[in-house]
Amino acid sequence: MPQPEMLPSLPPASLGARPAPFAPDPTNRLTYDDEVFLRSATVIGVPVVAQTAWRFPTEIPVEAVQDLVDELAKGPLNRLVVRPKVIGARSRWVPAxxxxxxxxxxxxxxPDQVVGWLDSTADGVPFDPVKGPLWAYFMAYTTDGGTVVAYNASHIVCDGGMKLGAVIAAVRRQHLPRLPASEAEREVTRKDDRxxxxxxxxxxxxxxxxxxxxGKVPELEAQSSEKRPLPGPQADDDVVHEVANASADCPVEEWNAAAERAGGTSNALQVAISVEVLLEAGIVRPGEPVKMSLPVSMRGQGDLRSNAxxxxxxxxxxxVRDGVGRVTDLAHIRERSKxxxxxxxxxxxxxxxxxxxxLAQMIPDKLAKPLLKGVVTPLGLASNLGRPDPDFVAPFGVAADSIVFRALALGATRGELRRMRGGVTSWWCEVGDTCTFGIRALDPDAVPDSERLKEIVTTVYGRWGLVPTFW
Structure with missing residues (x-):
């Protein structure tokens, strides 16, 4: 069991955040990673929201969910941004x-309306980094007697480690530290910002x-977002695009058996399937290596960073095998990632x-906006959360049948997605006898909707001897 002041070091459901350039800051100032997601929302206009959804076999009382919300409100997750009074100073956190x-x-x-309902929660509470809120809970009862609970949080305020750790502490009624009181409880002046x-x-x-x-860092020789050609203007560039999402369950035993047959682990199979989705969608070329990003939490003892x-x-x-693009050797994925x-x-x-x-964090928003036009998202990103803590699986006293992790880029237009040249982002976790693979596709042309993504996932699963059951 983690100590009361410890936020569990869990791999995050992230969008490829970079390592924080500083050690955990004793002040309330935002880190570079926090700033990346803040500017995505306020400068680019594409807020990133991480969504966790539990599916329970029984009805969960509303009061039980509200009790968890009340506990979370006492902890480090409940914070807001205050912009600096002086150019060059960092924004800071204050308790909400x-x-x-x-x-x-x-x-x-x-049951077949669950995913549509999860999508709709993205519009249920507008997140505002300055005025709040930055996180919220939603729930719905299903016609088959179950419950679905959604936990939406802006990536500005938390990565996976903070998000999961805050929930686990709230379930255990552990009072984690909030923010350094010396700064949070006093007026911060222009002198402080200077x-x-x-x-x-x-x-x-x-x-x-x-x-x-x-000097120059050696470039990874593989297909990547940076190497994808930048598309020219198209007639529908200004149309807001609903990014394709799919969430697939299958027995853990079958997943692990497929991984072992190819000389790998469950983690390596997640990476391989993500790449094969890129291949099947025509986003990457078969026969050439593909750059994949694998995030990991660096959160440690007493670490209050929102993103670590x-x-x-x-x-x-x-x-190319039997005329299709494949990833057949998992051993090299395991060795290279290790x-x-x-x-x-x-x-x-x-x-x-x-x-x-x-330097990047010091640049004012007005100057940052033109610089951010060329920002790209990862061609492939795979976050593996393994088997979450039992208190996260059963935060209301009943174990979930399945848990899915997703990220929502709200309000992105087709033109913005084309310019960012992203591919796929996936998450994987194991609950009981079931493992859940969540994936979203960021290319509006190669994968125009969720139905097409489900077709691709079904095809790729079939090549590994797996049958997906979609949420």
């Missing part, structure tokens, strides 16, 4: 004084010096972002 009550859907929904701006300026100068010393995520990238080998993770934790893997992060 209220939390949104759980929202119960007025009617029972059919001091922080000077600190950031010194860090930026040091970072630029280190960047010159480090790092990650690695590996080249996944593909081939090597890269080892380098990450030893500190021997160069990070091209860390040196320039202080």
């Amino acid at each position: 004084t209220t939390a949104e009550p759980v929202r119960l859907h007025p009617d029972r929904i059919k 001091r922080d701006a000077r600190t950031m300026a010194r860090a930026a100068v040091r970072g630029l010096r280190e960047a010159r010393k480090a 995520t790092s990650g690695i990238s590996i080249a996944v080998e593909t081939e 090597r890269e993770f080892s380098a990450l934790f030893k500190g021997t893997r160069p990070d091209p972002i860390a040196h320039i992060a202080p």
